[in-house]
Amino acid sequence: MKKAKQIMFILLFVCGICLPVPLWKVMGASAESSDNRALAEKPVFSVRNYERFSSEYEDYFSDHLPFREQLIETGAMTDFLLFKNSSDRVIAGKDSWLFYSVKYDGDPMADYTGSNPLSDVEMEAIACSCEEMDAYMKERGGEFILFIAPNKERVYSEYMPDRYGPPAENDNVTRLIKYLKKRTDVKVVYCLDELTAAKEKVTEPLYYKTDTHWNQIGAYAGCSLLLRELGVTLPELGSGVQPVVTGQDSGDLARLLHLSAYFAGADNEYKLDGFESKAEKFDDGGYRTEVRFVREDGDPRRVYICRDSFGDAMTDYVGNCFKETKFVYRQNFTMEDVEDFAPDVLVMEVVERYLRALQ
Numbered sequence: 001m002k003k004a005k006q007i008m009f010i011l012l013f014v015c016g017i018c019l020p021v022p023l024w025k026v027m028g029a030s031a032e033s034s035d036n037r038a039l040a041e042k043p044v045f046s047v048r049n050y051e052r053f054s055s056e057y058e059d060y061f062s063d064h065l066p067f068r069e070q071l072i073e074t075g076a077m078t079d080f081l082l083f084k085n086s087s088d089r090v091i092a093g094k095d096s097w098l099f100y101s102v103k104y105d106g107d108p109m110a111d112y113t114g115s116n117p118l119s120d121v122e123m124e125a126i127a128c129s130c131e132e133m134d135a136y137m138k139e140r141g142g143e144f145i146l147f148i149a150p151n152k153e154r155v156y157s158e159y160m161p162d163r164y165g166p167p168a169e170n171d172n173v174t175r176l177i178k179y180l181k182k183r184t185d186v187k188v189v190y191c192l193d194e195l196t197a198a199k200e201k202v203t204e205p206l207y208y209k210t211d212t213h214w215n216q217i218g219a220y221a222g223c224s225l226l227l228r229e230l231g232v233t234l235p236e237l238g239s240g241v242q243p244v245v246t247g248q249d250s251g252d253l254a255r256l257l258h259l260s261a262y263f264a265g266a267d268n269e270y271k272l273d274g275f276e277s278k279a280e281k282f283d284d285g286g287y288r289t290e291v292r293f294v295r296e297d298g299d300p301r302r303v304y305i306c307r308d309s310f311g312d313a314m315t316d317y318v319g320n321c322f323k324e325t326k327f328v329y330r331q332n333f334t335m336e337d338v339e340d341f342a343p344d345v346l347v348m349e350v351v352e353r354y355l356r357a358l359q
Contacts (some may be wrong), residue, residue: 090253096266097159098253099152100212106353108151112160114168118355123179125359130186133346136335142344146180147226148173148190149214149310151352152207155195173352189229191222201238208267211251212309216270217243219313230345232299232321234275241274277320291327293319302326304343306333310351330357 091099091109101109110116118126134144150173153160157167173190180186195206195214198221206218214222220241224234235241248265279295293315303325305311305318311327319325326341330350338346350358 089256091161093156093159093161095159095209096263097156097209098211098251098257098263099160100253106351106356108153108353109164111151111172111353112153112157112164112167114171116172118172118176122356122359123176126176126355127180127183127186129358130180130348131184133348134184134186136338137343137346140342142346144186145226145229145345145347146186146188146358147222147347147349148177148188148355149222149349149351150190150192150195152212152214154192154352155199155207155218156205171352172355176355187229189226191225194221194225197221198237201236202243204243204268204270208251210254210263210266212253213251214310214313215267216272216313219310220272220275220317223314223317226347227318227321230299230301230303234317237272241272243270244273245269246271275317275320277316279316279320279325281316281319288329288331290329290332291315291319293322293325295320295323298322301344302341303345303347304328304338304341305347305349306330307349308351308354308357311349314349 089100089102091101093099099108103110107116130144130146137144154167154171173192177188177190180188195218198206198217202217204217205215206221207214217237220234221237224237227234245268247269248267249269250260250263250266254260254263254266279293279298281291281293283289283291298320299322301322303318303322305314305325305327306329307314307327308330311329315325315327319327326343328337348358
């Protein structure tokens with residue numbers, strides 16, 4: 001009897017180990033990863049790769065382990081719900097707000113606390129770079145504008161964990177703007193005050209709770225200030241245009257936590273009732289592509305905007321106003337391209353955490 005029980009336990013143990021594989025096959029294996037990367041492919045043993053075959057196969061096995069994503073998500077949810085842990089990349093704020101904290105990608109937390117200030121050498125390098133573009137445009141009868149979008153945690157500091165305290169007052173943006181005003185004639189547009197005012201006009205958030213970026217409402221508020229500097233007025237947010245919910249989703253910070261399913265529907269997608277683009281839009285729909293707008297009856301100026309990902313939500317609003325507008329990601333930006341386009345206005349758009357990229 002005792003031996004029979006031992007055999008039964010051994011069989012149950014073996015079945016427990018082996019069952020996930022056929023069960024995974026029956027359910028349909030997924031080739032997707034919440035890590036936003038391609039999964040490792042199964043290596044083929046050969047004379048060329050025999051030294052690295054074992055490590056390549058280990059990577060493949062780890063990536064294709066049955067129920068890998070479900071296990072990761074369960075662990076992440078346990079940490080988040082029971083222990084209030086997030087990760088070294090994402091900070092869990094109040095009321096399910098998430099904040100980005102990757103040090104090598106702009107270090108937004110250092111911006112918030114003021115712990116990584118721009119040096120005089122860095123500010124001088126930024127000033128020189130902006131002055132060169134400003135001089136280039138003035139020589140051709142045009143103008144240059146540096147447009148800065150605030151980090152999410154600065155606009156919604158009330159949702160930051162208490163341990164971080166209030167945002168630093170003498171932050172990098174404030175110091176850089178003072179430096180540029182003192183040393184140069186570069187025009188700087190920083191829309192923090194505009195966004196703060198917009199928070200009072202609408203009840204909807206201006207940034208996504210589970211994403212690093214502003215939404216269509218925040219982008220509209222930021223564009224309103226930029227366009228006013230260019231002599232163009234958009235209908236007022238909250239009266240001339242009203243946000244309308246078009247769907248729900250979760251954002252990049254939820255994906256970094258492996259909690260997209262948990263945060264599904266946490267953020268609303270919006271369109272602005274009262275705004276209608278009359279410009280023709282040209283792009284291939286790919287990631288980080290060039291986007292161009294043409295509106296024959298628009299303002300006759302040609303506008304070139306070098307942008308980061310915060311510029312994505314701005315395209316329709318700015319593109320609707322001018323005869324021709326071109327948006328180019330900073331990674332693809334060249335002065336040769338600017339010269340070919342021959343703009344009347346050159347805008348360098350940058351989110352607060354990427355100020356050092358202006359050097």
